[in-house]
């Protein structure tokens with residue numbers, strides 16, 4: 066991957082963080098994140114190729130992503146509401162569909178016709194076999210959907226993993242209907258969590274996240290791909306993300322596994338969650354939550 070900024074083509078950048086893979090605790094290799102001095106976009110430099118990256122999506126990583134909890138179901142419902150708040154029905158494509166839980170939720174509860182796209186063929190196969198979902202395996206470019214095929218396209222925590230988000234958005238623009246809706250959820254670099262945790266903020270998720278956006282950079286990228294932003298939300302602070310950042314911090318600081326387990330169990334008790342919920346609401350006031358939700362439509 067070239068080291069020039071994909072948003073403004075400038076090659077002037079400064080290092081903002083050097084981080085190992087904290088999630089999988091592989092601390093020997095460090096990955097560098099830089100910020101474009103012209104437009105402010107943050108990206109991994111040099112960026113890993115798809116082949117190199119796949120090593121960091123291990124079975125272990127997938128397992129930790131697929132945990133089912135009560136709070137997880139609240140999250141699913143919240144995501145569904147963002148879609149149904151903008152469109153009532155149609156064909157939905159979820160890019161980065163993982164185990165297919167979101168498209169399954171949309172099909173079973175809201176009667177949407179759903180299609181998934183997942184780069185991990187094992188995960189794609191599981192969702193097809195277990196829930197009779199239609200899930201393609203590969204990249205968006207490889208699948209080559211028809212023009213104007215989808216009423217809604219969602220990318221939950223996906224665009225930051227893609228090697229060229231600019232191209233991905235242009236391809237999405239081709240396959241979305243002219244009156245379709247695009248919904249993205251991304252880590253928010255302008256969040257208080259990003260300031261508080263620095264390189265331990267889970268929004269980096271080094272080395273799997275190749276880009277880190279804020280409201281301004283994602284808006285500009287969308288405009289370049291011929292979308293206009295309907296609205297952006299970053300008021301949904303996530304307690305689970307906060308816990309993940311604490312976990313990353315503890316790993317980085319070398320806390321023992323026993324202490325980390327004890328502390329995480331403490332943070333996940335109902336009373337901690339309740340306190341956490343209130344704390345998040347105060348901490349993330351003014352759109353400073355750790356997640357950015359962007360709803361955009363194709364420009365005419």
Ligand SMILES: [Zn+2]
Pocket residue numbers: 070071072073074075101102103104105106
């Ligand atoms: Zn730039």
